[in-house]
Amino acid sequence: MLRLRSCILSNFLSSRATARGFSLHRLLSAAAPAAAAAVSPAPRFAVDEYLIATCGLTRTQALKASAKISHIKSPSKPDAVLTFLAGLGLSSADVAAVVVKDPRFLCASVERILAPNVVELIDLGLSHSDIACLVSLVPACFRCRFMVSNLPYHLSLFGSYENVLQAINRNRYILCFNLERVVKPNVAFLQECGLDDCVISKLFLSLPRLLTTNVEQLRTMVSCAEGIGVPRHSGMFRIALNGVAFLSEEKIAAKVDYLKSTFRWSDAEVRGAICKAPMLLTRSMDMLQSKSEFLISEMGLKPAYIAQRPIIITYSLEGRLRPRYYAVKFLKENGLLKRDPDYYAVVMVTEKAFIEKFICPHKEAVPHLSGYYAASCRGEVPTVCGATKC
Incomplete structure (x- = not known):
């Protein structure tokens, strides 16, 4: 065991990782005694109890995890892994989460896999916290040597x-x-x-x-x-590929038919709309239905108008479409706008630009408009001022 520990230290403590301030000495020297202490393992090692008492898992989690590592007969290797994880800076809760995600991580060799991975990752420029984050996210990958390559x-x-x-x-x-x-x-x-x-x-x-x-x-x-x-060659091709990815031709056809019927589009209009906004194919039918009811039934927009500007459908109903519509509607009904703005232009501008153009200029005439609009964007009121006097 002393010879093994000496070999580990000579291999890793001379690496650039140590020069960068990462204490592999702490990880490995602490892990080695843990393994040495268990040279003569207890004749009966209860994996599930170890997972509960030492790793912090609940009994339900432990029973599920123990089925994957039932072959462990002593705490030597798990103890070394836990010491290694603590040395990386993972908290007890983080360690428990790692074990729940990948119980077999407790079987990984510190000296042959985990520590060499750390050294190579530091050589790639990753920090201590970067490595800890990677372990927490993908413990199953981290216990594979080719992950680093x-x-x-x-x-x-x-x-x-x-x-x-x-x-x-x-x-x-x-x-x-x-x-x-x-x-x-x-x-x-x-x-x-x-x-x-x-x-x-x-x-x-x-x-x-x-x-x-x-x-x-x-x-x-x-x-x-x-x-x-x-x-x-279209600039929309990436978005189109994202929209159809992992969808069967049948599902794509069904979504196209649903768009056509929901927004009352012709064949040409639905094809044009999808070309301009392929992400429509990724939207749920419930969402599309609610947008149709608002844009066509409540606002009174023509289907052809929406087909020419389908990006409108992709914006949030509660966070963008409805609050802006009612804010502008109130301003129009009270004669506060010189011109009737196009709804597409109202929707497309950034939040900052919308507030500067439609909210700020009317602070004196309508002191509460800003507050009502902000509340509406949070979903706290159904309309900004269309049904409420500001």
């Missing part, structure tokens, strides 16, 4: 570690997929489609599942995006 490619693809973390939050296993067989062929195919690296990065960031799907399935998605009328 995959990370530089993903850093290049996504542009930053923050973007990689964002992608991992949506697809926890992207770092575990084979680069040569899965990831790179997908990137190469999209490049063949004419998408530049920036567009590809944004596409994978918004829908990381695309990065790890089968390339043939990706080809089918591209064909579907083209099938709804958005060519590859």
Whole structure:
């Protein structure tokens, strides 16, 4: 055991990680005694009780987790892993969360896998807290050596570690997929489609599942995006591909039919609307129905007007469409606007621009308009001033 510990220290304490202030000595030297203390394990080791008493899991969590690590016969390796996690700065709650996500993390070798991963990640420029965050997010990936070798490619693809973390939050296993067989062929195919690296990065960031799907399935998605009328060279192609991703042709056709009937569009109008706003295909039917009722039935907008400006449908009903409509309606009804503004122009401007143009100029005439509008945006009142005197 002393020889093993000496070997570990000589290998890792000489690394650049130590020079950067990361105490692998603390991680490894603390883990080694934990393993040494259990050379003669207790004859009966209750995994579930260990998970409760030492890892902080609830009994229900422990019973579920213990089924995956029932082969553990002593606390030596789990003790070393827990010491390692504590050395990384993870709290007791963080450690419990890691074990719940991936009970097999307790079986990982500190000296052969976990500590070497830490050294290489620090060499890639990750900080102490970056590494702790990665362990918490994807413990199953962290206990694989090839995860570290995959990370530089993903850093290049996504542009930053923050973007990689964002992608991992949506697809926890992207770092575990084979680069040569899965990831790179997908990137190469999209490049063949004419998408530049920036567009590809944004596409994978918004829908990381695309990065790890089968390339043939990706080809089918591209064909579907083209099938709804958005060519590859269009600036909307990335959004169209995002909209049709993982939807069958039947589901796409059903959503198109629903849009057509809900917004009273002709075949040409629904095709045009989807080309301009492919994200409509990702919206729920309930949401589309509520937007139709408000825009057509309540506001009185013509279906053709909406078809020409379908981006309106994608904005929040309670946070944008309704409050702005009633604020402008009140101003019009009280003669406070010189011209009747186009609703599309009202919706499209930023929140700051809307307030500067329609709220601030009327503070003296309508002192409470700003408060009513802000409350309406929070959903606290159904209308700003349309049914309420300001």
